[in-house]
Amino acid sequence: MRLGRARSVGLVGLQATLVDVEASVGGGLPRTVIVGLPDAALNEARERCRAALGNSGLGTWPQHLVTINLSPASLPKAGTHFDLAILAAILVASDVVPQLRLDDSVLMGEVGLDGSVRPVRGVLPAVLRAAEAGVGHAIVPWHHVREARLVEGITVHGVGSLQELAALLRGAEVPERLPDADPEPVSLREPDLADVAGQLEARWAIEVAAAGGHHLYLKGPPGVGKTLLAERLPGILPDLGAAEALEVAAIRSLSGLHVGSELPRRPPFASPHHSATVAAVVGGGSAIPQPGAISLAHRGVLFLDEAPEFSARTLEALRTPLESGRIELARVRAVASYPARFQLVLAANPCPCGQSGLRSNACTCTPMAVRRYGERLSGPILDRIDITQTLRPMTQAYLRAARGSAESSAVVAARVASARARQLERLAPLGYRTNAEVPGPVLRQDLPRPGGVALLDQAVTRGLLSARGVDKTMRLAWTIADLAGAAKPRQTDVQLALAMRRGDEIEEVRCG
Template sequence: MTIGRAHAVSLLGLRGAIVEIEADISANLPNFVLIGLPDAALGEARDRVRAAATNSGVGFPHQKVTVNLSPAALPKHGSGFDLAIALATLAADGVLDAASIDRVVHLGELGLDGRLRPIAGILPAVVAARAAGFGTVMVPVGNEHEAALVPDVRVVGVASLLDAVIWHGGDFAAVPVEPILAPPLPAAPDDETDLADVIGNEEAIEAMLVAAAGGHHVFMLGPPGAGKTMLAARLPGLLPDLDATAALEVSSLRSLCGLPVGRTLALRPPLESPHHTASSAALIGGGSGQIRPGAAARASHGVLFLDEAPEFPSSVLDALRQPLESGVISIHRANAVAHFPGSFQLVMAANPCPCGQYGARDSECTCSPMSRRRYLGRISGPLLDRIDIQLRVNRITSAQVRLADESARVSTRAARARVRGAREAAAARLATTPWSLNAHVPGQWLRSQAMRPAPATTASIDRALERGGITMRGYDRVLRIAWTLADLDGGDRPDADHVGRALYLRKAMHS
């Protein structure tokens, strides 16, 4: 008998690898052997495939069936291999054309009645199939619209195993079945949070504009009710729409997490706000079996907001240090290493002390100096040093509310247009470099002879560096903020005022 061959995709992180599925039928007692490092869910495919084929009316060999998943050393997870295993077995049995099966990547989980169930991770799997040179991918009907978001790939949606067999030339009569559809996409909120809702705190609003324009990380310190959460929630609205590559990556992460994707790619930057009880695996990613992305990966190309940052375990916060530097989240296991994108903007908010009232004009703090130092000491110095903008946010007074001029407030739409112009200026300046945002530019390049501002311009940060007020990493981050301020103001290069304002945004929390 011939050996049937089909192809599926094994996902490790956001990257997929083509898995060749070989099926062999031998004249021995009926048995179904699945080899090639399957996990528990994939190992159960033996019973699902046999029941689905029998109940679909396409039959199943009453001999020994050996299915090999190659490469054998690659870990394989989940039930998305069911369709490929079933078709490879039927091709080995002579029911289907083996050449037709071999040209297509098959993805989908089989129900016992033969219907195909939608699976998570269709989008990155189809991207991997296209990268491997396959032009056709067969998926469940419930994943058809999601798979069609990948360009230059022919997507075939089938409702059942019988439909897949008929599509490959099987001589069977079609039987209509009710397809299993993916859950509907939640309705988008009607109204977007607007920056004009923020009263007072002009310095914090300007800091949010700078953060959005340059991709800078932000730390806000202030008492409860100062508006820290309100400001953080409005930062994603200031960011421009995602480009095609980022939109595909964000949608792929949603797909990998089992979240509905919809009929179009996600164009708006995401916002993730995990609770302070989140574990390191929930924030960064992990899992005992299949490695799943955490909140930091899901926030890629968007904002990761950590409210009450000192309440997070120190080990969880310090796990962010590597992604903040590299923009990539790497999760190591004994048999594999998974990589996820980690190009998020980190926004942290904290109270100044356990009672939250230290420095507030209208309340008295009851905490001792030692408890205040211990509380903020939960955020390590190396992590804080990686945060570009560090500012204090104060409560607004009743006088500020009465005197607030609504016409002077900046709307999210107007601020986004200003941010877009600053980003376009930075992208034009960095067109011949690997970077596009000021926050990603290394300090060595900023301090090069061609880019370094004049000594009179950097005099303030030169003195701060000599006196130990900032580290060398902090020096470079002030330069990045200064370039962003120049882009927002339409300047060609930062001047002394831009550098001074940048130093203030870097050190305002400590003033």
């Protein structure tokens, strides 16, 4: 019996585990067996690898019993990226290539029937895990070379066929092929807050949300600027740090989305349609769940336009990730965990026809229809929202007067960056970066006591705030103080935070 060994990476969510791929040839009637909890796609590797080997000119599939073991055997294995490691182990067992080069390498790639090596999902998190484990080399499809080289401390080799793989393992020089460089971005005008005329309260709410990482609920009739404002929120958020950008890129890689040769520094923005399923929004799948929109929006913004039109199950599924910043998807074979620390922005009309409160006799909805529409956003979901802001139509005269006078995103982003810097200086010793992340006990015990706390006690006594609402109001007050450059929240900051939390008019509070 002959034995060959190679290594690949098993992915369960973003959790990556090095997998030893062992191929034993001989000792029985001709057949191929794969053991180690493979899924259907991995079981089909037998036929793909057999045809690829025969068509690549490197010999034929062994006419003996071939046993392929994926270790650790208790870890569920899914995906087609194990093909390359399986073939490498078979080539070693068939004495086509030496074992030496494989002892310090991981391999990922799907093979075609002609022996070509094709792209796969999850190359970036897999190479990250290999580098952390001290592996020296990664062999990936040439399409992913730029992506894999975002990881430092590991040498990346790209191959396009089994012939190139065999040559590389024999120590020969393989001509390097790189995917096309990312095209220069088309110089389109970025969404800018200067496009939003009027709506001063809503602009202020967007700024506070960006400064502290708070969730936001925008209400108002059609055409008042809810979507316009939400789309401009990412433009005033600070750039991602190196670790954050790598995390965002790893999620994109696992989802099969393009990852360029540079880490994405701008916060992501996801806006699923209201017909999206629960699996599309929070993630899902039959064997090993894949990330959904909330994970693709990690470190960025998740915008749910026409929020009441989303299914109740989809909205309620957001409860846990809104609090924990993670989503755990349990299946029979595996539990996949994905990061989901996003800013949620909800947008909704006041009623099904959208005309409620505009003018007399404009709304055609019955009172019961308006009530049912409002109840589609449950109390537990709304209790997790930090800021509620109502937008109203602007008159033509006001819009003409305000044209060209609105602040740009760059001006607002500078204030947001200053507020974030103050938060980081205060919270970094406690292990947090933004006010929205700070737990209630830390707010009450480890930070200075704000002024005006009696206002919150009164709101709780009158049933206007829950215990969670008190903490969220305190976080808002800290953000407002950071924007003002104050050392700690004052009574006016707490008063303004309470109004923003409850959705009251805030212009009078700010002016007062």
